[in-house]
Amino acid sequence: MLKQIIQTGKPYPVYIGTGLLARSGNIFTEAIEHLSGKSVVIISDSNVMPLYGSITADSFRSAGCQVYTYEIPAGETSKNWNLLGALLEHLANLQITRSDYLVALGGGVVGDLTGFAASIYMRGISFLQIPTTLLAAVDSSVGGKTAVDLQAGKNLAGTFWQPEAVLCDTDVFHTLSREIFLDGVAESIKYGILRDRQLFLSILNGGLEHTCNDIVAACIAMKGEIVSEDEFDRGTRELLNLGHTFGHAIEACSHFAVTHGHAVAIGIHMAGQTAAKLGICSKECSHDITNALLKLGFSLDCPYSAEELYEVMLRDKKRKGGTIDLILPYAIGDCRIYPVTIEQLKEIMHA
Numbered sequence: 001m002l003k004q005i006i007q008t009g010k011p012y013p014v015y016i017g018t019g020l021l022a023r024s025g026n027i028f029t030e031a032i033e034h035l036s037g038k039s040v041v042i043i044s045d046s047n048v049m050p051l052y053g054s055i056t057a058d059s060f061r062s063a064g065c066q067v068y069t070y071e072i073p074a075g076e077t078s079k080n081w082n083l084l085g086a087l088l089e090h091l092a093n094l095q096i097t098r099s100d101y102l103v104a105l106g107g108g109v110v111g112d113l114t115g116f117a118a119s120i121y122m123r124g125i126s127f128l129q130i131p132t133t134l135l136a137a138v139d140s141s142v143g144g145k146t147a148v149d150l151q152a153g154k155n156l157a158g159t160f161w162q163p164e165a166v167l168c169d170t171d172v173f174h175t176l177s178r179e180i181f182l183d184g185v186a187e188s189i190k191y192g193i194l195r196d197r198q199l200f201l202s203i204l205n206g207g208l209e210h211t212c213n214d215i216v217a218a219c220i221a222m223k224g225e226i227v228s229e230d231e232f233d234r235g236t237r238e239l240l241n242l243g244h245t246f247g248h249a250i251e252a253c254s255h256f257a258v259t260h261g262h263a264v265a266i267g268i269h270m271a272g273q274t275a276a277k278l279g280i281c282s283k284e285c286s287h288d289i290t291n292a293l294l295k296l297g298f299s300l301d302c303p304y305s306a307e308e309l310y311e312v313m314l315r316d317k318k319r320k321g322g323t324i325d326l327i328l329p330y331a332i333g334d335c336r337i338y339p340v341t342i343e344q345l346k347e348i349m350h351a
């Protein structure tokens, strides 16, 4: 089992390995002094609960916890205000107290919703992350961004609330469909393009199928490094949004029919093209990014017009009045924040 510490205001461990789910209760209670004896509410979705709910619940019970479970419908549309409210009411009905724990068992949707609930229930209680998608393992389970979507767009309401610990059992990826696994490949290769050309090449050459734990650990380490520098997303952390200004707009335009990872893949391709057009990176660099995404199996056609995307992009959280921070590649392994005015953004989109 690999262990990393995420150095936020409140440092916390991330455990990565195989066969961990059946031991999750023990691993967490050994790491967290007062967890045994507490109530834990395992929150999961309608696909993951039947697969991994019992093994997780049994493990927490054997470690001395009182276990409750709560299931939400699978899919992005569960990241909404009404479901968040229903979950909070349920916690209150169970008489969950401030010393108890929530456990997010699932992909990024379960993680973002559970983290949000944990951050506001009784003004904040502890939670644990058990990611079950590749995307959640390499990205959403670490760093403490929580959110729900609003009608106007993606993740427009949320908090920063770090988990107490994260446990990532990579065995669970075996039940993912190819498409959902690919969503995680998009967020993984993002890390390579951001800061690590070697990681980019390893993923391109099928590394996630062969040396999965090491690559997951490398992505988490990079996320930890960036988040520890800028926990509250006021500077460097914006880099983690590579491909997201375009990607979030695609998700919103599709009413969330396009998954986050696929939208981010198209967004990374668009970021590469934009950088080449602006003369920030070479044409070869932009082609290498696009070809890598195609080789990995992404379809990069965007079904929405420049106008449609632009309107949604204006609500991006990296907008500061009349400017918006784009994240653009200067080379593979070197991305930077590149502010543009919203007028320039309009021109870029039309080009």
Ligand SMILES: NC(=O)c1ccc[n+]([C@@H]2O[C@H](COP(=O)([O-])OP(=O)(O)OC[C@H]3O[C@@H](n4cnc5c(N)ncnc54)[C@H](O)[C@@H]3O)[C@@H](O)[C@H]2O)c1
Residues within 6 Å of the ligand: 045, 046, 047, 048, 051, 074, 075, 076, 079, 106, 107, 108, 109, 110, 112, 132, 133, 135, 136, 139, 140, 141, 142, 143, 144, 145, 146, 155, 172, 173, 174, 175, 176, 177, 180, 183, 184, 187, 260, 261
């Ligand atoms: N907080 C962050 O930093 C952060 C980072 C990246 C993405 N996100 C968010 O994460 C979400 C996307 O996460 P996702 O791609 O995990 O989507 P998801 O949570 O919707 O999971 C995708 C699908 O896979 C199923 N599933 C999950 N684990 C499974 C398993 N082991 N076996 C079989 N099926 C399984 C789910 O039921 C769901 O149908 C988006 O809402 C995105 O905005 C947040």
Ligand SMILES: O=C(O)C(=O)C[C@@H](O)[C@H](O)[C@H](O)COP(=O)(O)O
Residues within 6 Å of the ligand: 139, 143, 145, 147, 154, 155, 187, 233, 237, 238, 240, 241, 244, 317
């Ligand atoms: O952790 C971060 O910071 C990220 O930006 C990671 C992204 O992959 C993730 O999709 C995040 O939820 C996007 O955040 P947002 O602030 O653009 O809503």
Ligand SMILES: [Zn+2]
Residues within 6 Å of the ligand: 139, 187, 244, 260, 264
């Ligand atoms: Zn993302």
